[in-house]
Amino acid sequence: xxxxxxxxxxxxxxxxxxxxxxxxxxxxxxxxxxxxxxxxxxxxxxxxxxxxxxxxxxxxxxxxxxxxxxxxxxxxxxxxxxxxxxxxxxxxxxxxxxxxxxxxxxxxxxxxxxxxxxxxxx
Numbered sequence: 001x002x003x004x005x006x007x008x009x010x011x012x013x014x015x016x017x018x019x020x021x022x023x024x025x026x027x028x029x030x031x032x033x034x035x036x037x038x039x040x041x042x043x044x045x046x047x048x049x050x051x052x053x054x055x056x057x058x059x060x061x062x063x064x065x066x067x068x069x070x071x072x073x074x075x076x077x078x079x080x081x082x083x084x085x086x087x088x089x090x091x092x093x094x095x096x097x098x099x100x101x102x103x104x105x106x107x108x109x110x111x112x113x114x115x116x117x118x119x120x121x122x
Contacts, residue, residue: 052098055088059109066116075120082113 062081069075086109092102 051088051092052096052102055085055092055102055105055109058085058088059105059112062112062116066112069116069119072120075116078116079113079120082109082116085109086113 058081062078062085065074065081066078069078086106089102089106089109092099096102
């Protein structure tokens, strides 16, 4: 009787654990993640998904340099960095989840660019 109960519990445990597991054919290994195709209809490219973040990084760099820029050469770099950040934000596709925010950031970055250009003209 004990033997039958142990077998039953073991089988039940196997069945329960198998029910909660995802089918193995749908799982991706780590080495397959980067090569897996995007879901139908998304058509993502690496540059599409990174443009917003690249623009934010560029703006951070411009902001940091602007704090210490004193020479015309340094101010020109700040101006170039703001221009690049703006261009990157303008290239964020309408399908990107950050598109609406990118449009707001363009306005914000253009103001910062204007301030840098004023400092350069002084």
